Amino acid sequence: PRGTPPAVIAAVSAALEKVARNREFVEQMNKLLLGVHYLGSQNFARFFAGEDDVFQALIEKLGLHVAPRTTR
Numbered sequence: 001p002r003g004t005p006p007a008v009i010a011a012v013s014a015a016l017e018k019v020a021r022n023r024e025f026v027e028q029m030n031k032l033l034l035g036v037h038y039l040g041s042q043n044f045a046r047f048f049a050g051e052d053d054v055f056q057a058l059i060e061k062l063g064l065h066v067a068p069r070t071t072r
Helices: 006-020 023-031 041-061
Strands: none
Touching (some): 006 023
8 A cells, every 4th residue: 555664565576586486486387387477676666557447447448437327
């Protein structure tokens, strides 16, 4: 979430990278046909922003955009 201290982000990122590079974990993920591709927090943020743009355009093109509900 926004405001997460940089030290917490660094610790979580390091732990996730360690898991993503674990041979047994990678083998199991491949057996499940899921694969593993670790990006790190900054690269993931860029990737996710790009995906958001792609899907937003697709949603609008298909006419699936729904106006947010107003609170009562």
